[in-house]
Amino acid sequence: MDLLDILLSASFWAAAVRIASPLIFATMGELICERAGVLNLGIEGIMVIGAFCGWMTVYLGFGLWFGVAAALAAGMVFGLLHGVLTVPFGLSQHVVGLGVTLLATSVTYFAYRLSLPEVTIPPRIEPFQPYAIPVLSDIPLLGAALFAQTPLTYLAFATVLVVSVVLYRTPLGLALRAAGENPASVAAQGLSVTAIRMGAVIVGSGLMAVGGAFLTMSAFSSFFFEMINGRGWICIALVVFGAWKPGKALLGALLFAAFDALQIRLQQTPLGALVPYQIFLMVPYVLSILALVLMSRRAEIPAALMVPFNKGER
Amino acid sequence: MRLEPIANPTALRLFGLPAAALALTVLIASLLALMAGANPFDTLGLIVKGAAGSKFALLETLNRATPLIFTGLAVAVAFRARLWNIGAEAQLYAGAVVTVLLGTGALTLPSPVLIPVIALAAMLAGALVLLGPVLLKTRAGVDEVVTTLLFNFIMLLFISYLLEGPMKDPMGMGWPKSASLEKAARLPRLVEGLRLHWGFGLALIAAAVVWVIQGRTTLGFEIRAVGLNIDAARFAGIPVNRVLVKTALLSGGLAALAGFSEVAGLKGNLTLDLSPGYGYTGIIVAMLALLNPLGVVVSAIFVAGVFVGADSMSRAAGVPTYIADILLATALLTMVLAIRLTRVRIRWG
């Protein structure tokens, strides 16, 4: 049976982890923002500019990690913009988020056209190479899937760990979670809700951009228009699916990526010849909607999500 | 820093701030032009000239404004009820598909009957596309922002399937495009001899109708109440879910008319690049108009002018056309901030 063969192949699981990696970065970024009380719909555009900046930096001759840093910085700049408009000024997080997505996307395309005016096929860079961790990568199935990936994938998993520890084991995480639930509780302790939320949006946006950069620097080694293709929106669904918890969101991202990897492989099977390929390509989007439907009633949404906080107002 | 509401803003605040937002937008555009090695004044001048410098340019702008009026209205209607319909793109394509399905020979009716029938069918299709996410919202509590966004991608893949499969034009030389509409299904010119079709007229009528609905009818009252305070509306006995569904039907239908008018008035067939993101641009159009239906007409023409002008400027000055998108996204963000600051003042400490 085809399906069994696919599910038992190490390359399938390796692909799933690879597909999950950018989603993990961006989902963690969105999760941080939402836990602090800010819905960041800028995610799609921030991933676009992250993908571009990382790739362009390397194309200009800088090192790969420089590229990651550039993506991070670009994401943080747009996070700052989003944060300023939504946190102290309390503007609609929907409108600002979409505006940031449109702005980041158009700035990227503008910069791309400016730097490569007449190019039809974008140049390639030398991307991150897989690094097999000794011993661990020899474990059958699991080893190839988890321990023979590029450094950026390892970084994605490390990010989940750091986010979990910070959220649940540090004063900072405590304040962040409180800011998303009842900002007045934070203000009453003399802490600045504005600073906490701004910080969350800036750092979260940086992570989203690194997620975008993964695509150009670890997965495809080149930048294409529309390469993010709704991944940002999917990450918002993954945050809901993960009930705003880093561990569950990671599982969600992996599960989602496994389905995505599966549909790619199923296209090569006899089934793929029968069903139009567009149906396969719809799978991620349909899955995201399903995830939202399944979890929407059960999840514990941060109570102050999308509620602006104006100091001294009751 | 704290924001304090202002009961009676001064005229300076009321008009000065939006003007400042516009000035900032222009300034940023100028900087971008400089970066691209062009003279900012020339660039801006070329954009204005390209948008409105000749009868041809003006008509082109109005043609481009037509779908934007429809999607702008769709967004304005939905956002008024705080229904976040970000799926106007999908609804536009739904309208376009139905237009092609009915206009390529499935129905043989005289033109004055056929065109309204197609338009209504297209509206119905667009309405149904939005109905899904809205029912998920009212029944299962699923946030509509992400579902409507994701529907855009699903719809485009579906269109791609149709154009490579069942709806593929046998005469299309292998290109993924549909057959062309029959003559009876095409929208006539608004004025004989001018390159502007009836879609524009229909858009103006739609704007007037939405304006009347919002200000004069109980539905408009309900939509505004639900949008401003859903809890108070529910408590007062306004059937909130029914209002949201009605809003969705109206909004989806309006967005679908954009697809209808593009196919029946301009393109004549359906391709995958029918809309260069009119659904998303509709959000900018609606927000710049402060969700006012009549304002949507003005802002759609402005936005269309920026696009048309930037196209022609780009050919002449070599600045990438994406400057138009940056300009509009900046205008959106600066304008919502400016509008907010007309209502509150910043207090430090």
Next chain:
Amino acid sequence: MGADDGAEVVLRLDRITKRFGALTANDTVSFALHRGEVVGLLGENGAGKTTLMNILFGHYTADEGSVEVFGKPLPPGNPRAALGAGIGMVHQHFTLADNLTVLENILLGTRSMWRPGLGRRKARDRVGRLSADFGLAVHPDARVGSLSVGERQRVEILKALFRDARILILDEPTAVLTPQETTALFDTLRKAVALGLSVIFISHKLGEVMTITRRVLVLRHGRIVGEVATADTDRHRLAEMMVGAEVTAPKPTERQPGAPLLSLRGVCTPDRGNAPGLRGVDLELRAGQITGLAGVSGNGQSALAGLIGGLERPETGTMVLDPASHEAWSPRAALGAGIARIPEDRHKTGVVADFTLAENAVLECYAAAPFSRAGWMNWPEIDRFAARIIDTYDVRCPGPRTRIRLLSGGNMQKLILGRALDPGPRVILANQPVRGLDIGAVTFVHAQLIAARDAGAAVLLISEDLDEIMALSDVIHVIYEGRLSPGFARASKTPAELGVWMAGHGFAGAEHAA
């Protein structure tokens, strides 16, 4: 006057003035707080108590004047400085995060943000000791979202004590407590004072101020209008100082109740999040009678209000209306059945803040003639209606086309009251109808409710304020965890006896807190 007995001055306010636009919220307010005393800050809603405390705590900056704590000037506008100087504040609206545990809420903001680790173990021990010392029992690992109102208040006090507060400010702390919980709170405060802390007790409840304070400051229209030693005064004189004139609260006269207009038999409703549903409630609302519903908030009041107001349907059991309603139960059906509703939270559910007065006036009846016909709004008729309500119910406003956001709470409530009472309802659901109103508006609202009752309406008065319930109600029920006590006739129970019921004792089969 008690101020010169030589004890150390821990807090001194010097000519504090704060203006909001044209309104002077605090006008040259000065006073001193001594070590080991409880000072009452008495005043009506809107007298400037909360503003003053927000200045003290650094949420606002005063326009003029200064604050000194333990002899050192307190930098203005800096809550951290206030906390650091030893000021702890228990806000009227609790500032707790429901998703965190008690311990996490207490730890919030106590450590540098950039330190790793929370130091839970040490903190847990310390909280345990403070709980024992001050009589504040609460489980440190319970999620705050699952706590009762009284427990939440204990967490708030623990938060302040954990930060070594030497000055405790309590803003209307008893508003949400049972009489027994209030007594326990006073025990805690006495312990605190004995340990050398100082307390500012903000309230508008005279009896409590008389019980717990040593000195009372009375605030009116932003000014201190009186400072007296508690021993030298009485409730009557305090009331006069607070209001500035003799007040006569409206009192209902004895009256024979009529037939039941609304009856509940064994009604259960589902829980909604933290809010419990009803568990087998029997209730009769009779014509010409005010039925009071006492209870600590969060015990099913919103379920009962939702049920009668049309937002909630019985899961089991029946609701019988006279005359019977045959529509599917909804807010609109309730309105159609002659039920008037005054919502608990006027800002959240009562009005659409950005609508005009006229639009808000017809929010419940816009769909019917003459306000609309065949889907078309009749704006001139709506304006006329709004003008009539404004006139009849004394709503002070520039006109029917004003956005209601710009009105004071009292005037907003008068519009809601007018909208509800104008059609001549048979049943009136008044849920916290005077919360946050000044005494003039309170008197007006109460008089209107009594007038409606005398005209034959059945009134259900839901309030957390036991005094209000006891003053107005012909029959009193107590609600606890969704269950209803039997009806107690006017004056048949003392506050303490009702407090026993409010704490959950006496309910058949109810498992209650010890």
